[in-house]
Amino acid sequence: MTQGRCPSCGADVEFTAGSAQVVVCSHCQTVVARKDADFEALGKIGRVVVTDSPLQVGAEGRYDGSAFQVVGHLQKDHGAGPWDEWYVEFADGRTGWVSESEGTVHLLFSGGVEEGLSLSDLHPGEKLRLRNRHWVVEERGHGKVIAAEGQLPSDVDPRADSWYVDATSSKGAIITLDFGVHASDPEVFIGARLKLEQLGIPPDQLRPRVRRKVDLKQARCTECNGPLELRAPDKSLRVGCPFCGALLDVSKGKLSFLRLLEKPEHAPLIPLGAKGTLRDTEWMCLGFLVRSCTVEGIRYPWEEYLLFNRSKGFVWLMNSQGHWVFLEPLAAGDVQLVPHVSAFFDGRRYKAYQNVHAVTENVQGEFYWEVTAGEYAEATEYVAPPYSINVDSTENEVSYTFGEYLAPEVVKEAFKLEAVPSPEGIVPSQPNPHKAKMLSTVLWSIGWLMLLLLVAGLFSATSLNKVVLDQQVTVPAEATPGTPSAMKFSEPFDLERRGNMKVYVAAGLMNDWMGIQGDLVNQETGEVVGFYEEVSLYQGSDSDGSWSEGSANGSLHLSALPAGKYVLRTTASYDPTPARVRNYTVRLTHDSPNGGWLCVAFVLLLLGPVFAFFRSHNFETRRWADSNLSE
Template sequence: MEFTAGSAQVVVCAHCQTVVARSGATFEAHGKIGRIVPTDSPLQLGAEGRYARTGYRIIGHLQKDHGAGPWDEWYVEFDDGRTGWISESEGAFHLLFEAGVEEGLPLEGLAPGERLRLRNRAWVIEERGHGRVVSAEGQLPSDVDPTEDSWYVDATGPKGTFLTLDFGTRAQDPEVFTGEALKLEQLGIAASQLRPRAQRVELKQARCTNCNGPLELRAPDKSLRVACPYCGALLDVSQGRLSFLRLLEKPSETPLIPLGAKGTLDGTEWLCIGYLVRSCTVEGVRYPWEEYLLYHPARGFTWLMHSNGHWVFLKPMAAGDVQLVPGVAAFYDRRRYKAFQQVTAVTEAVLGEFYWEVTAGERAKATEYVAPPYSVNVDATEDEVTYTHGEYLAPGVVKDAFGLKESLPKPQGIAPSEPNPHKAGMASTFKWTLMWLLGLFVLAGFFTVRADNRKVLEEAVTVPADAQPGTPTAMHFSEPFELPKRGNMEVEVSSAALDNDWLGIQGDLVNQDTGEVVGFYEELSYYSGTDSDGSWSEGSHSGSTKLSPLPPGKYVLRTTASFDPGPARPRAFNVTLTHDSPNGSWFCVAFILLLVGPAWALFRSHGFETQRWAESNLADSD
């Protein structure tokens, strides 16, 4: 026996598995521990790596089990004297360092999905579980007891940070370990020091223990459960061999993506190894969907979900990377995801291989937050919560990715994370409308600057006191005036002396060269008084109108006044003619026509969103 690490207090005999502890200069045998079971871990004792520019060496190895197969934890000692642990979970590695004891923190109340603040950082609890040490090798920092069932809580923080609370057999005061999630290459271990991955070759061509049907396991080193496609038997694989658990109801539908099919998504070739049928019931109506488990040796597991012809590619994510207001919104990667729905998801049928102890009847609270075409999905059970980031895929993308010969079902209805097909068109419409509006304003400015806007006549007219309304006695002729070019005409009529009366002006512009007459009529009225509510007034002392463009030439304005017959009195008004004035009517018509396109695009886009959110059961929570 040899202690080579200064931090080690226990060493496991490589020959007889006796646990030997040292206390000063004395040594004690503390019984025997199980021998390490070969797993798919690439790590091994003695391997040397480098992290944050500091070298380290793996000096100890524990295997723990919670009843569903062992997982590996590796004890490491750094060149600078620090120690830590590398833990493995479903192909992921976490390097953790001891951070003391959190006194007063109870195990009770630390439920998956809950948030806590510890060591000046916010964490999200992903798992609460327990297990015992079943085997060990090498040098370890403390004694191991295979009879103890220890509790732990795992949590994640932002940017890959990781937290483990080790309660042991206590109800509070856990040991705190903090660190981060790393990829295998980030451990800094040379490829020559990595162990060839163990292969359960005997399971690749196994037979169902219930019906003796041939089974082809596609990820035998990762799978814990296999559902037989022939008889529906659920088989356990955690101990390296198949053992019958129970019969399940076989899926009523054939998977659209066959088990064993390979497809490229997100730049990775995935292997389809599992198929689930899950459902939820809302107001007495069952809503089923399908989930396909995809596997890649380096990237691990991911999911492809299908519902009513819609597909979503789901990638695992750390809960700590998401800021969550439960039932309201999620914030991830500078994007806000609005809560869409929350249901109880039930697993109905199982086919293929799975990395957890799957079984029919499993229930989880599933919550979906959407920012089309993306989504954040939270599945929570009593012991664990998992977060996935989804991206909506068109059926054609899935068909091409897996090389499927048959066409996939056409989408029905609107999926929660389906991108709004009118949104991109709306953006383009608004862009082009803005450009046309700018052009319209430039054109209007050009015509305004180019217009003469010249007053060609200002006439003060007095109607004689004895004149009769609408007769030649109320008629007046102006002096001739010249229009040098073709242009429109703006007519302004005003009568400052008008009081509780009205005055109508019939005007005629007579072209002296051609005799052509262009007429107009403008009526002025102004009334005022007082009543129980105070003073009031209505009408106006002035009015204006625009005439169509007139050809050049010499003109005379003829006006004829109309009014109420009454006591004889003179009536006076003013007439002003402005030639070639800016005319905004065409601008208004063009402006309105240009707004029709954006209005229609906005209407279609809003209609799509209204139809989408009509299916939400959390839409009112925002």
């Protein structure tokens, strides 16, 4: 520990942190540097203002098995209100910086200087390979140190406008490139996103959260004097008056008029201040935006509702044509992006759907950033229904959100709304209502097919499949086709039980044809079952080579015949010229398995899946018809 007196006011100052090079006098705000055994005044710095951060100088905690203490505090501002950065020193000699943003804590450790890296080469949305990791640039900005307290590692210059670049990688990793006032060779700080509880600071060492704009709790619009009940005054930077449409700035702790906006066509469906439960969390509706894009001269508007929970921060609820999407912030580094082609996140592939230029048209309620009407952003959406990855980018910042489609009834129930508009058309991340039905239909069809195959197998196993007649017939040359002279009777044969009959006919043909008229005569009842089978075979050659047409054999199935003794009578028909001896064979197989019914049943079973497929496919066709990025 090094103790001494402030060179400016004479008050006691001391260095307890071994890594500290300067200390801010708590009495006169002089930045005091230690020079060997002497103290030197380096100028004055502003006094910190109370913010909503729970951290404070002197707080002690434990992270990654090592104890630390908060020894210094900087406040920076880029013109839209201050943010806090806390200097911490670990017992193992490490030092780091802690910052807080929208409910998430960032803990960063110095990684030295990265030589050869230029500020002009880094733009939001671009990929960066650094320190053996891939990063995605999320923000490029600048700010000045406006206030400080405690012990710090180096001098602070309130006149210097310092530039920084923030990027993220997978699994919560973050990196800040501090360029200072230079254009290259930044100091690198690498760390991770954490929850406040992970810092291990006892609750009694945390500062109670206070509302730094309590005087705005019951503020009034500077234009119409309408009451503005700010529900998160400690978080808000912009307020849109719901009465007159005035856009007001809150960053300086008081309301100041910016511009007058056109009022939306209708009031927000979710009233400002309304509370609703989604994802087991109670959210309050703080803000309402109307945004739109114009494609081929047609305006497409949608609504966005800003929801807030003190422990979980901010999320969005988007309404487009009666369709709702719940949107949560997402680190760019967690997404593998092929711009305008696809995105990969959490083991799922998202296909690029659309890329538009979105404009903010109307603002009501409170917002945590400097929202302005007329603000443009390039918006790209990647979908894997019911989920989506949404990328909004401006010149200096890119933000990613993870979306999930919600049924209108879910939103209606969550916020206890009297009614919500009925959905119209199809939106990008809307789940296909026919896809699940198609899968169910396919599964049922497969089940029935398996049953049919089982039945067919049983029939095949239990059938006789017995040849009861195999007869060779010779027709004399002098016989006349289709007359008794061309007729032949078989020997009697028995059918043991009722069953179908397969008839096989083969003839010795060459460039000829033959028709066989058969009659099965039940000798006990006299009942006759007839059939006719015609075969033909023609062969030859021409300029294209040899050819063949037809077949010298054929078969057919007869309906079930009752048991009994039968005789087969066959009569041959053929071309009588030239006159010659003709031969043919008739074979009868009793109780033969017939797969024809199985084929018919299979075709009928296919009708359901085919219909379901075309219905699902038609939905997807209509969905992607509005895409401007699909192939």
